Amino acid sequence: MKRRMLKWIRNLALLAYAAFALFPLLWMLIISFKHDREMYHTIFLFSPTLENYRVLFEKGDYIGYFLNNLWVSAGAVILSIVVGVPAAYALARFKFRGRESIAFTFLSFRFAPEIMVILPLFLIYQRFGLYDTYLGIIWVYQLLTLPLIIWVLRGYFEEIPPEIEYAARLDGYSWFRVFLKTLVPLIKPGLVASALLSFIFAWNSFTFPLLLAGQNVVTTTVAALQYLSSDTVHYGQMAAAVTISILPEVLLALFIQKHLVRGLSFGAVKG
Amino acid sequence: MGDLWIRGVSKRFDRVLALDDVDLQVNNREFFVLFGPTGAGKTTLLNVIAGIHIPDRGHVYLNGRPVDHLEPNERDVAMVFENYALYPHLNVFENIASPLYSPRYRQPKEVVRQEVMRIARLLDIDALLERFPAELSNGQRQRVALGRALIRRPEVFLMDEPLVHLDAKLRHQMRAELKEIQSQSLDTTTIYVTHDYREALSLGDRIAVISRGRIEQVGTPEEVYHRPASEFVAKAFGDPEMNVVEGELIEDSGRMYLDLFGQPRHFPVPGDLRNILDHHSSRAVRVGFRSKQIRFYPEDPEGKWLAGRVYSFEPLGATAILIVKVGDHSFRLRVSSEQSWEIDQPIHLAFDMDRAFFFSASTGKLLARSEERKGDVPWPS
Numbered sequence: 303m304k305r306r307m308l309k310w311i312r313n314l315a316l317l318a319y320a321a322f323a324l325f326p327l328l329w330m331l332i333i334s335f336k337h338d339r340e341m342y343h344t345i346f347l348f349s350p351t352l353e354n355y356r357v358l359f360e361k362g363d364y365i366g367y368f369l370n371n372l373w374v375s376a377g378a379v380i381l382s383i384v385v386g387v388p389a390a391y392a393l394a395r396f397k398f399r400g401r402e403s404i405a406f407t408f409l410s411f412r413f414a415p416e417i418m419v420i421l422p423l424f425l426i427y428q429r430f431g432l433y434d435t436y437l438g439i440i441w442v443y444q445l446l447t448l449p450l451i452i453w454v455l456r457g458y459f460e461e462i463p464p465e466i467e468y469a470a471r472l473d474g475y476s477w478f479r480v481f482l483k484t485l486v487p488l489i490k491p492g493l494v495a496s497a498l499l500s501f502i503f504a505w506n507s508f509t510f511p512l513l514l515a516g517q518n519v520v521t522t523t524v525a526a527l528q529y530l531s532s533d534t535v536h537y538g539q540m541a542a543a544v545t546i547s548i549l550p551e552v553l554l555a556l557f558i559q560k561h562l563v564r565g566l567s568f569g570a571v572k573g
Numbered sequence: 574m575g576d577l578w579i580r581g582v583s584k585r586f587d588r589v590l591a592l593d594d595v596d597l598q599v600n601n602r603e604f605f606v607l608f609g610p611t612g613a614g615k616t617t618l619l620n621v622i623a624g625i626h627i628p629d630r631g632h633v634y635l636n637g638r639p640v641d642h643l644e645p646n647e648r649d650v651a652m653v654f655e656n657y658a659l660y661p662h663l664n665v666f667e668n669i670a671s672p673l674y675s676p677r678y679r680q681p682k683e684v685v686r687q688e689v690m691r692i693a694r695l696l697d698i699d700a701l702l703e704r705f706p707a708e709l710s711n712g713q714r715q716r717v718a719l720g721r722a723l724i725r726r727p728e729v730f731l732m733d734e735p736l737v738h739l740d741a742k743l744r745h746q747m748r749a750e751l752k753e754i755q756s757q758s759l760d761t762t763t764i765y766v767t768h769d770y771r772e773a774l775s776l777g778d779r780i781a782v783i784s785r786g787r788i789e790q791v792g793t794p795e796e797v798y799h800r801p802a803s804e805f806v807a808k809a810f811g812d813p814e815m816n817v818v819e820g821e822l823i824e825d826s827g828r829m830y831l832d833l834f835g836q837p838r839h840f841p842v843p844g845d846l847r848n849i850l851d852h853h854s855s856r857a858v859r860v861g862f863r864s865k866q867i868r869f870y871p872e873d874p875e876g877k878w879l880a881g882r883v884y885s886f887e888p889l890g891a892t893a894i895l896i897v898k899v900g901d902h903s904f905r906l907r908v909s910s911e912q913s914w915e916i917d918q919p920i921h922l923a924f925d926m927d928r929a930f931f932f933s934a935s936t937g938k939l940l941a942r943s944e945e946r947k948g949d950v951p952w953p954s
Contacts, residue, residue: 465658468625471645472652473721474675487662 378443394459575728582631606777813905
């Protein structure tokens with residue numbers, strides 16, 4: 303009896319949380335289909351319209367912002383993987399002086415709020431010609447994506463017994479092949495999860511592209527500001543823009559879900 | 574198909590000297606056992622041979638050629654790891670076939686299939702080929718790990734305690750199977766690491782006893798058992814371990830006696846050892862008796878034997894371990910469990926001095942042993 307009560311309470315709590323978490327998204331979706339004149343009525347009955355979406359795509363520049371965001375986010379994640387996977391391996395496997403300090407330094411990228419480091423970064427970017435370039439934004443996104451990938455994958459590499467590597471070497475594979483054929487499949491769940499999370503961080507980043515990019519590299523997050531004009535706020539268009547901009551994240555998460563399985567490394571060694 | 578020489582190999586990990594100037598020569602087609610306690614450096618030595626660790630000093634030669642500069646994948650050695658080290662993302666078939674897919678040992682697909690089937694049948698895992706390592710029992714994983722090594726025809730097989738994680742019954746069965754495989758289809762040099770003296774004695778053509786990174790003795794099972802080079806080796810083989818006591822050599826009316834517990838007349842030194850012991854610089858020696866060399870009686874009407882008291886009696890099925898205290902010293906004896914002993918019961922010990930082992934008190938090296946009599950082989954073969 304008591305257990306059933308507890309179960310009920312737990313489910314109710316979960317339901318309440320789900321509503322709390324999902325309602326804003328639902329509200330955003332509803333707004334994106336409303337006319338501006340119905341915007342301030344908190345009623346669920348309205349005449350739906352695609353007007354907001356039409357305006358969004360008619361001007362055409364939104365697609366450009368969207369692609370910009372895709373390039374810089376994907377570029378940042380790919381660069382982080384290329385750099386971070388070997389770094390994570392080295393931090394997990396090799397003993398060298400200052401290993402923990404280096405690992406901690408990577409983590410410390412995330413300590414300071416973005417707004418605190420933005421001014422020096424802005425000056426540096428101006429000086430080096432990185433301001434308002436794709437490379438510059440991808441570069442600064444490493445602060446968001448690299449620590450995550452390194453720290454998640456380091457744990458995965460540490461879990462793989464070195465004997466598996468040795469065994470593969472003795473089977474006649476070079477180190478690089480062992481890395482690609484044996485180690486990468488074993489860290490894949492971690493790689494997929496951390497890459498997805500990094501992508502979301504990069505995709506949703508606002509401060510960096512707002513202040514370190516100008517007209518060339520406008521991302522969707524920054525573009526959303528355009529709907530705040532001096533006299534009015536175009537909530538409908540804003541909601542439509544945001545709705546479209548979360549689509550890649552949702553699609554990626556759905557596609558990647560089946561790779562997010564843990565426990566692949568069990569059974570490698572004595573149990 | 575390989576002679577393996579190890580010359581002066583030393584390896585240090587931080588402050589631990591794992592291997593200290595190791596010299597070994599392993600002959601072609603030999604089943605060579607590396608035996609020693611945990612942490613003695615056995616695995617490190619295997620890893621040096623495999624090229625996983627690079628020795629600080631010394632060289633490894635395969636068929637007379639140095640292989641120090643070769644990467645593990647270029648050395649043509651196969652290894653079975655203590656923890657099996659299977660590839661968790663590959664099934665049993667792919668695990669066993671892995672060497673034959675590699676750039677170095679690549680075989681045509683059909684050959685790979687046939688070979689995997691042959692090995693799987695040999696190891697009795699042909700029904701498990703589709704399974705993943707996580708779905709196997711420890712005994713099955715161990716066989717897969719063995720299969721991944723056996724599918725190749727390397728110069729040298731390295732086996733690192735492959736049976737240690739199996740339960741006792743399975744271990745026994747696998748030991749017999751391994752011996753069978755070794756004699757029938759494995760005419761390759763094999764180096765087998767173990768800390769189980771029974772495994773060492775039953776499998777090895779020769780045994781190298783290693784302790785704290787140093788080789789204590791290399792010899793056939795008979796040699797290491799009957800003529801141990803040191804007290805360490807003598808104690809390592811046999812259960813219960815050899816009883817070693819410290820005593821002093823004395824002369825009495827032209828004969829040499831050993832003064833143990835102040836009762837030298839119980840311990841006459843055999844005549845043929847006298848010469849050797851006379852030349853030893855010190856009078857203090859350590860003397861070892863295996864359990865079989867100590868007889869025991871509940872009564873001693875003529876006062877011929879050494880008196881002691883039963884300290885504990887631990888039945889283990891057909892046999893039992895009896896611990897006898899004489900003064901402060903305890904003797905461990907393997908006895909029949911049919912006769913039971915009471916704690917503190919008086920007991921009288923008779924020592925077979927003709928089979929005693931005399932060790933130097935300072936270095937622990939074997940000084941002398943009377944002409945050994947064969948026939949007290951302690952292991953089933």
